Amino acid sequence: MTKLVKNIREAIELSGLRDGQTISFHHHLRNGDFVLNMVMEEIADMGFRDLTVNASSLFDCHRPLLTDIENHVVTRLMTDYVSAGIGHAISEGIMDTPVEFRTHGGRAADICSGETPIDVAFIAAPSSDPMGNCTGKFGKSACGSLGYAMPDAMHAKKVVVITDNLCDYPLQGWSIPETCVDYVVVVDAIGDPKGIVSGTTKITRDPVGLVMAKNAAKVIKASGLLKDGFSFQTGAGGASLAAASFLKDMILKEGICGSFGLGGITGYMVDMLNEGCFKNLMDVQCFDLKAVESIKNDPRHIEIAADQYASAKARSSVTDNLDIVILGATEVDTDFNVNVHTDSTGYLMGGSGGHSDTAAGAKLSMIIAPMFRARLPIVCDHVAAVSTPGKDIDVLVTQGGIAVNPSREDLAEAIKAAGLPLIGINELKAKAEALTGKPAPLAHGDKVVAKIIYRDGTEPSPIYSVK
Amino acid sequence: MKRSMLFIPGNTPNLLINGNCLGADMVIFDLEDAVSPDEKDSARVLVRNTIKYLNFKSLGTIVRINSVDTDYWKKDLDEIMPYTPDMIMLPKTGCPADVLKADAYMTELEKKLGLAKNTVKLMLLMETAMGVENAYASASASDRVGAIFLGAEDLTADLRCKRTKEGREIEYARQRMVVAARAANVDVYDTPFTDVNDDEGIRIDAETAKAMGFTGKASISPRHVDAINEVFSPSEKDINYAYEVMDAIRLAKEQGRGAIALHGKMIDAPIVARAQQTIAAAVELGLGREA
Numbered sequence: 001m002t003k004l005v006k007n008i009r010e011a012i013e014l015s016g017l018r019d020g021q022t023i024s025f026h027h028h029l030r031n032g033d034f035v036l037n038m039v040m041e042e043i044a045d046m047g048f049r050d051l052t053v054n055a056s057s058l059f060d061c062h063r064p065l066l067t068d069i070e071n072h073v074v075t076r077l078m079t080d081y082v083s084a085g086i087g088h089a090i091s092e093g094i095m096d097t098p099v100e101f102r103t104h105g106g107r108a109a110d111i112c113s114g115e116t117p118i119d120v121a122f123i124a125a126p127s128s129d130p131m132g133n134c135t136g137k138f139g140k141s142a143c144g145s146l147g148y149a150m151p152d153a154m155h156a157k158k159v160v161v162i163t164d165n166l167c168d169y170p171l172q173g174w175s176i177p178e179t180c181v182d183y184v185v186v187v188d189a190i191g192d193p194k195g196i197v198s199g200t201t202k203i204t205r206d207p208v209g210l211v212m213a214k215n216a217a218k219v220i221k222a223s224g225l226l227k228d229g230f231s232f233q234t235g236a237g238g239a240s241l242a243a244a245s246f247l248k249d250m251i252l253k254e255g256i257c258g259s260f261g262l263g264g265i266t267g268y269m270v271d272m273l274n275e276g277c278f279k280n281l282m283d284v285q286c287f288d289l290k291a292v293e294s295i296k297n298d299p300r301h302i303e304i305a306a307d308q309y310a311s312a313k314a315r316s317s318v319t320d321n322l323d324i325v326i327l328g329a330t331e332v333d334t335d336f337n338v339n340v341h342t343d344s345t346g347y348l349m350g351g352s353g354g355h356s357d358t359a360a361g362a363k364l365s366m367i368i369a370p371m372f373r374a375r376l377p378i379v380c381d382h383v384a385a386v387s388t389p390g391k392d393i394d395v396l397v398t399q400g401g402i403a404v405n406p407s408r409e410d411l412a413e414a415i416k417a418a419g420l421p422l423i424g425i426n427e428l429k430a431k432a433e434a435l436t437g438k439p440a441p442l443a444h445g446d447k448v449v450a451k452i453i454y455r456d457g458t459e460p461s462p463i464y465s466v467k
Numbered sequence: 468m469k470r471s472m473l474f475i476p477g478n479t480p481n482l483l484i485n486g487n488c489l490g491a492d493m494v495i496f497d498l499e500d501a502v503s504p505d506e507k508d509s510a511r512v513l514v515r516n517t518i519k520y521l522n523f524k525s526l527g528t529i530v531r532i533n534s535v536d537t538d539y540w541k542k543d544l545d546e547i548m549p550y551t552p553d554m555i556m557l558p559k560t561g562c563p564a565d566v567l568k569a570d571a572y573m574t575e576l577e578k579k580l581g582l583a584k585n586t587v588k589l590m591l592l593m594e595t596a597m598g599v600e601n602a603y604a605s606a607s608a609s610d611r612v613g614a615i616f617l618g619a620e621d622l623t624a625d626l627r628c629k630r631t632k633e634g635r636e637i638e639y640a641r642q643r644m645v646v647a648a649r650a651a652n653v654d655v656y657d658t659p660f661t662d663v664n665d666d667e668g669i670r671i672d673a674e675t676a677k678a679m680g681f682t683g684k685a686s687i688s689p690r691h692v693d694a695i696n697e698v699f700s701p702s703e704k705d706i707n708y709a710y711e712v713m714d715a716i717r718l719a720k721e722q723g724r725g726a727i728a729l730h731g732k733m734i735d736a737p738i739v740a741r742a743q744q745t746i747a748a749a750v751e752l753g754l755g756r757e758a
Contacts, residue, residue, distance in 0.1 A: 208481070208482075211488055214693070399488040435484060
C-alpha cells in the first residue's frame with residue numbers, strides 16, 4: 001500500500017472536496033510557506049467555490065489568497081493571526097462575511113470538539129515517509145515543532161501531507177503518525193527556508209526597551225513566583241527577550257531551576273534550558289534555527305500540540321500550569337483590556353495567537369509596552385479591539401512606570417515593597433498624554449470585517465472596516 | 468548623591484524624552500561631539516525644550532555645550548541658561564582662563580535673566596594633557612565650579628597612547644583629577660567605559676574608579692547605568708560597619724572613654740568621617756537610617 005499520489009490536484013480529487021467545505025493549513029512555515037498558495041492555485045483552477053479556509057495564521061506570503069477571496073473561491077476565513085498585508089485587505093472590506101479570529105488554544109479546541117469541523121487538512125511537512133509519518137524537525141525546510149498542525153491532522157475528515165523530503169518508511173521521530181494521514185504528495189519545495197525561521201532572534205539594544213525589560217524582571221522577582229519549579233513563557237520580541245535575559249541572570253544567581261519554559265520557543269529559551277534555568281521546554285512552535293536544532297536533538301525539548309498548549313476545552317492544557325507570561329500590546333485601555341489585532345489607524349495587523357490563552361492561564365500575566373509609540377500613547381480609554389480582556393492582565397510595564405490591575409492589590413503591594421516605580425493606569429495615561437497630546441478618537445466604517453472569538457466562545461468586540 | 472551620569476545626544480528625540488527613566492542620577496544632554504555641525508541648531512532647540520517641558524526634577528541635568536574655542540558655545544548658553552540646568556559641562560577645559568571665560572558669560576546671562584549668580588554650576592571636562600595638569604588650578608578658578616570630569620578618549624589621543632580596557636594609561640590622570648577635585652572641594656567623575664556590551668568590564672572599571680576616590684562615573688550607554696549605581700552605592704557590609712562605628716563612638720562617649728576600638732582596630736577621626744559619609748549616602752539612597 002502507498003499513500004503517495006502524483007500531485008496536489010490528484011490529492012484534492014481523491015479527498016472528495018466539494019464546494020462550500022472547509023480546508024485547513026498550519027503556519028509553521030511562517031512567511032516562507034509555499035503550500036497554502038500551491039494548494040489554493042489548484043483549487044481555484046479546479047473551479048471550486050465558496051470554501052472556508054481555516055489557517056492557524058496568515059502571513060504576507062499568502063497574499064495570493066486575496067485573489068481567491070475576490071473570486072469567491074474562498075468566502076469564509078478563520079484564523080488566529082494575520083500580518084499586515086492580508087489584514088489591510090480585510091480591513092478594507094474584501095470579505096462579505098466577517099473573518100473569525102480565534103486564539104491558538106481556541107482554534108484547537110473548536111477543531112477537537114467539532115465546533116469548526118475540517119473537511120480536508122493540507123499539512124506542509126518538512127519530512128515525511130510514504131505513509132504520512134511526518135515531522136518538522138529535519139529536512140531542507142525544517143521548522144521544528146508541528147504543534148499547530150496536530151489538531152487538524154487528528155480531526156480533519158481527510159488529511160493530505162505535502163512534503164519536499166520523502167524519507168524511507170518508517171520515519172524516525174514522527175510528529176504526526178500515519179494513522180491520521182490519507183495522502184502524501186511530494187513537491188520540489190514546501191517553503192523558503194529564509195522565511196520559515198529566522199537565523200537568530202535578538203535581544204533589543206534599545207535603551208528604553210532595556211529599561212522596561214529590567215523592570216519586568218524585577219516585577220517577576222517581586223511577585224514571589226520565581227522559585228524552584230516555576231514555569232515561564234515569553235515572546236520573540238526584543239524587549240521580551242531582554243526581560244528573559246535579565247530573568248536568566250536572576251535565576252542563575254539564585255540557583256533556581258524552573259519546571260518548564262513554554263511557547264513559541266526561541267534560541268534564547270534553548271540557552272536558558274541548557275544553562276539550567278528549566279528542566280524542560282514545551283514547544284508548540286519554533287521561532288529560530290537554534291530552537292529547531294534543539295527540538296531535534298534534545299529530549300528535554302518536548303513538542304506539544306496546540307490543544308495541549310492552550311485549549312480551554314481540553315481536560316487540561318499546559319497554559320493552566322503556567323506561572324509567568326510576558327506579552328506585548330498595541331494598545332491597553334484603562335480597564336487593562338489589550339488590543340493586539342489592529343494598529344493605530346484601525347487596520348488589522350496581528351491577532352491573539354496565544355496571547356489570550358496564556359494571559360488567562362498564567363498566575364502573572366504581564367504586558368511590556370512603551371508609554372507611547374511614535375506620537376501615540378499606549379494607554380487609551382477604550383481599545384479599538386478587545387483581544388485579551390483586562391480581567392486576565394495583571395500588570396503593564398512601561399518606561400514611565402508600572403501599572404497594576406486593581407484586582408491584584410497583593411501584586412501592587414509586592415511591587416511597591418520592592419521599590420519599583422508603581423503608577424496608576426490613569427496617571428500613566430495622563431503622563432503619556434502630557435507629552436503626546438490626546439489623540440482624536442479613531443473613526444471606523446460601518447461594516448463588521450472581523451469578529452474576535454475569545455477562548456470561552458464569547459465575542460468581546462467586533463472589528464469594523466476602516467474609514 | 469549623584470553616582471552616575473548618562474550622555475544623551477542632543478539630536479535624538481526618542482532618548483531625550485525618555486532620559487528621565489533610564490536609571491541615571493544625572494543626564495548630560497550633549498550639544499558637542501554627538502551633534503554634527505549642521506545639526507547644532509536643531510539640537511539646541513530639542514535640548515532646550517526637553518529641559519523646559521519634561522520633568523527632570525528628580526535628576527541632575529547637565530548640558531555639554533561646545534568648547535569656548537568654537538563659534539557655538541555662546542549660542543548654546545543663550546538657548547539653555549534660561550531653563551537653568553543644574554550644570555553646564557565645559558569640554559576641553561585646558562586652563563583657568565577657559566573657566567573664567569565661560570564663567571563671565573554665564574554671569575552676564577544670569578544677570579540678564581534675573582537669576583542669582585552661580586544658579587547654574589560648571590562641570591569641567593578635562594580631556595587634554597594640559598587640562599589634567601591644570602586640574603586644580605581650573606577647579607579652584609571660580610566658585611561656579613561644582614565638579615570636574617575626566618575624558619579619557621581625547622586625553623589618550625593627546626598623550627599618543629592607546630586606550631585600553633585595563634586603563635593603565637590613565638592611572639596618573641585619574642589620580643591627579645581626584646586629588647585636584649578634593650583639594651578644590653568639588654566632585655569628580657570618571658570617564659565612560661566605552662565597550663557597551665562588556666557587562667563585566669564596566670563593573671571592574673567602576674570599582675577601580677570608586678577605589679581611587681571618584682564621586683561617580685559617566686556612561687555613554689544606559690546599559691552601564693545600573694552597574695555604576697551599584698558600585699558607587701555603599702555596600703550592605705559598609706553600611707553595617709558604619710553603624711557599628713557610630714554605635715561604638717556613642718558608647719565610648721557615654722562611658723567617658725577617649726580611645727576606642729572596634730573589632731580590634733582603633734577608631735580615629737578619619738574612620739568616623741568615612742562612617743558618617745557612608746551613612747549619609749545610605750540614607751539618601753534609601754538604603755539605611757540616620758545613625
